[in-house]
Amino acid sequence: MTRTEPNRSSKSDSENSGGGGGGTTAMRVIVPLQGVVQGRGGLFLGSVIPCAFFYFLQFYLKRNRKNEPDSGEPSPDSDPSSGSPDPTRSQSVGNLTELASLPRSLSRILLSPRLSGGAVSVSGRAGCVIKGGDSPYHVGQKRVEEDPYDESGNPDGVIELGSAHNTKMDWVSEDPGEAISDGLCMSGIASYEPCHGLIELKTAVAGFMSEATKNSVSFDPTQLVLTSGAASAIEILSFCLADSGNAFLVPTPCSPGYDRDVKWRTGVDLIHVPCRSADNFNISMLVLDRAFYQAKKRGVRIRGVIISNPWNPTGTLLSRENLYALLDFARERNIHIISNEVFAGSVHDEGGEFVSMAEVVDTEENVDRERVHIIYDLSKDLSFPGLRTAAIYSFNESVLSASRKLTTLSPVSSPTQHLLISAISSPKFVQRFVKTNRERLMRVYAELVKALKELGIECTRSSGGFFCWVDMRGFMSSYSEKGEIELWNKLLNIGKINVIPGSCCHCIEPGWFRLCFSNLSERDVPVVMNRIRKVCETCKSQN
């Protein structure tokens, strides 16, 4: 009944407008109103038509929403992330079903707290955080935690090639007693001390950073602010440089952590600027520029660009020319540069020259220096992630003083500070440490690349960092993100190795994987290769 009515009315309306004399097509829009005005029974039609529209709109919305409660309802009692699997994806194993719920993350959060009736709800942004960790990155990590590989204890376990930590170094075990007892006397560790770092520690860190950059530039300790980990360093910088709703440009593939570090609490957005394998994943200023203008057109304010050097995940180093071009770009657009140099001390390629952004701006005027902010991570280069100490190095006094106050929210504890002071104050130790670290990384990397090549797998040339960027496009069943996740799933479930798929790094081309070798010993390399070979063979037989 209701369905026929609009038809009829539209017919009679067109007649009306034809009779009205002034009838043009544009006037059809206001036909219902005409009906009302002219009073020829139009009062009825004029009110029925909008009502019918509204009814259909509601009907349409209701139908579209119906799917969500269906999959969301089981969540309160069971694990919310493993909602009912989609029948089309049922061929995929356990983890993939977890991923299936990914795209709908936002609306699901809103539903789930409400489902529990009168219970008190958490904030909407906390909901985003809760659901935030379902990417392959986290699924893989969880698997490793459940079933970690051990050469003798659990030879069938999952080998961790996903997270970038380093087990190459055992510096603390050389003279742990001395290092720690020197640092930890009661008066030193118990009282309130500046959260952003004691000046002794800052001096030591500045010295360590200079050593890591081969003394090409000296760092001023007063420009350092220490925080508990690189994640909070990035968060604090995002907070200080951009307001909620602003954005940073990030050339991709980028570190998978940025999504959490930058976006979660600061409300700052990331705009990914894709780099391609054809350019060897180098940043092109042209693309950067285009992204800037596109964002501007959409009304998004860009406050800076985040780069990492050595590049995470490809391991390449940015050349001096590249850095100058970036600086010019930032100057022209009047934006900031956040240079993430957490792997500066882990440059393992003898031919590669690492140039710190600090060195590039050293000779520049103040105006330009103030836009450069560097992040450095002590726990990465010291192979001591449990220490959770990172540093912000900035030339901008406002940023420094704001960051110092914000460090009360992510402080470095005094025992840690004293431990670090005694560990890295000796220049001789630092020199030897950096050198050995480099040599060990170099050996494993060479071994790994050689073995991969034997399997017919290429990777981009990595000069720094703990990882290489592996091209497995040939083994995907389909050249798409779905194919990539399938291959990743096979690597995890059949090969039992955890790597990071390119989609986590927002790589625009499917089929690339980040493989961390820093926690492998040379003995482990053949084991890994055997497992990869197994996966490759299953892929080939399927194709």
Place this chain on the structure above:
Amino acid sequence: MRLIVPLQGVVQGRGGLFVGSLIPCCLFYFLQLYLKRRRSPPPPDSDSTELPRTSSRSSLFTRGNSIGRVRVSSRAAPLAKPPDSPYYIGLDRVKTDPYHRVTNRDGIIQLGLAESTLCFDLLQRWMSENLMESLMMQSDVDGGFDVSSIAMYQPFEGLLEVRVAFADFMSRIMGGNVSFDPSNMVITAGGTPAVEVLAFCLADHGNAFLIPSPYYPGFDRDIKFRTGVELIPVHCRSSDNFTVTVSALEQALSQARKRGSKVSGILFSNPSNPVGNILSRETLHAILSFAQEKNIHVISDEIFAGSVYGDKEFVSMAEVAASGDFDKSRVHIIYGLSKDLSLPGFRTGVIYSFHEDVVSAAKKLMRFCSMPVPVQRILISLLSDTRFIEEYMAAHRQRIRDKHFLFVEGLKQLGIPCAESGGGLYCWVDMSSLLTSYSEKGELELFEKLLSVAKINATPGTACYCIEPGWFRCCFTALADEDIPVIMERIKLLAESSTS
């Protein structure tokens, strides 16, 4: 039907096309004219009006001398400026000229920072005996030092052992009537991040917490800074010994709702900071049932739970929540070791929540403020050493009690009363007799005089949003016995100079 007259004109074609377009244009023109007239007064004296627009001034300032300078975000700009709360001003001033019994007898005495040095001797002894052992976890295989036990990435929310140790410790100091579940617990790098993370999880930007005032002046920074959550003070008065009442909460809530702000929870500290009084079981019951009725969260900051020295029994909100009459999931507790174990340098905080989603969100946010693993190792052995803990807690309480008695007695002799208190490292002093005028201005004047003439840094009540002027928070646990006469002498001199 008059509203659609222009359209009627268009439709009926009777020259209406002209009228139909003219009328909206005219309306728009008049609107613009109206707006313009209303805005016109400012321009003539634009120089003087630049002041009130603080946010734009900061951006002008950074642009200042050269056009090409890059700006920081407008939310960071106020942070970069020097602080304006007397709490932080006082703390900064002490740093420039700290009192020392021998080397700087004229320096400023710190009564503004709640830290305790009373039991350093005990901690010192424990550390020298056990520190190395606790840090160097003996490896099972060869008995040597296993670096991976402290060096590797560990769960951000804290090792299970440390959470178990905390659960035991907390239930011990909270009277043993309540047990804590380690899986509801998240270990943070300090009480400050714990508060911030909870605020982030429970309230959205622009929402508010009710908070009985006077309250700890640091909350302003810790909570409002980044989360954008507002704090609405619920004023308590000296006639109730600054204890919050449900009717005051009710009133504040309905006022807030009238103004359109959404209240997500109630935040309070117990033992209260800065007054030092302890909330009774009945009060906690009343607060929780109020929260249940209004469907809001309850955050109880119990960081001074182990520093109770009075006769009054301390009751944790966890105990009330577990009594079964309530929906537990709205209760969240903050704890830390900075005060009760006098280890502020360790930056140890705990979030204990009965809400599953809060726990899981907080765990993920710990990537920004997790506790370093070496510190966790030390704490595991420290907290599991029950003999030491028993000895320490007894000494801690006794020594605060003694010091409190000395300090309050000294003030009493000067004719300065204190509020009744039973916990915390401070007392809440009524200096209204020293005020030149009974107002906020008079109080800040006295604060300034205390700081520059008497050289004492005490936190004035205005920093804590106390509505009655003349109250000051004085922390006494970092003082030696012989410092107390010095302070009393200084206050006496000040009182004499102001009366004469």
